[in-house]
Amino acid sequence: MSQFFQIHPETPQKRLINQAVEILRKGGVIVYPTDSAYAIGCHLGDKQAADRIKRIRRLDDKHNFTLVCSDLSDIGTYAKVGNTQYRLLKNYTPGPYTFILDATSEVPRRLLHPKRRTIGLRVPDNAIVQALLSELGEPIMSSTLILPGESEPLTDPYDIRDTLEHELDLIIDGGFCGLEATTVVNMQDDVPEVTRVGKGDPAPFQG
Numbered sequence: 001m002s003q004f005f006q007i008h009p010e011t012p013q014k015r016l017i018n019q020a021v022e023i024l025r026k027g028g029v030i031v032y033p034t035d036s037a038y039a040i041g042c043h044l045g046d047k048q049a050a051d052r053i054k055r056i057r058r059l060d061d062k063h064n065f066t067l068v069c070s071d072l073s074d075i076g077t078y079a080k081v082g083n084t085q086y087r088l089l090k091n092y093t094p095g096p097y098t099f100i101l102d103a104t105s106e107v108p109r110r111l112l113h114p115k116r117r118t119i120g121l122r123v124p125d126n127a128i129v130q131a132l133l134s135e136l137g138e139p140i141m142s143s144t145l146i147l148p149g150e151s152e153p154l155t156d157p158y159d160i161r162d163t164l165e166h167e168l169d170l171i172i173d174g175g176f177c178g179l180e181a182t183t184v185v186n187m188q189d190d191v192p193e194v195t196r197v198g199k200g201d202p203a204p205f206q207g
Contacts, residue, residue, distance in 0.1 A: 024041075
């Protein structure tokens with residue numbers, strides 16, 4: 001049975017943030033708000049928790065997890081970023097985008113796409129996520145909360161509780177945070193390629 005925290009979307013309660021991070025550190029799977037729909041996440045190094053997320057979402061090994069980071073300093077640790085890419089990232093983070101980049105050796109192999117050695121990275125513009133990341137001190141390994149057979153993410157924390165309370169350790173109710181997933185931009189090459197249009201405006205990455 002999952003816990004259910006109501007956390008203020010602009011001034012997150014430190015006590016609840018600390019408890020949420022403790023759940024992550026102990027191998028918990030949590031659902032939390034971002035700047036584009038709710039996400040499901042776990043501790044970066046926890047294979048069992050990652051496997052639970054795959055089961056909940058029925059994902060295969062080809063699915064790319066995303067590392068949700070607090071700022072660009074994290075991105076430099078986990079991805080290879082050239083000058084052109086860095087300038088674009090600087091202009092459009094934080095925001096509702098996921099960037100696909102070549103991974104560095106810091107990224108655990110099981111998080112990588114098996115053939116391409118890429119990683120998805122994002123910096124959300126959301127006070128609750130930023131408070132979680134600040135307390136945790138490292139990225140959260142995440143995926144958009146889209147259930148099997150659905151095309152849209154779950155958006156209501158009470159619906160999420162009704163559907164998944166026996167499969168999660170914590171649901172954070174941070175209020176309404178949108179219906180759309182992120183816009184995904186592949187930035188492996190010098191010319192960015194938009195591979196999914198979501199909440200973020202794709203125009204800056206379409207030449």
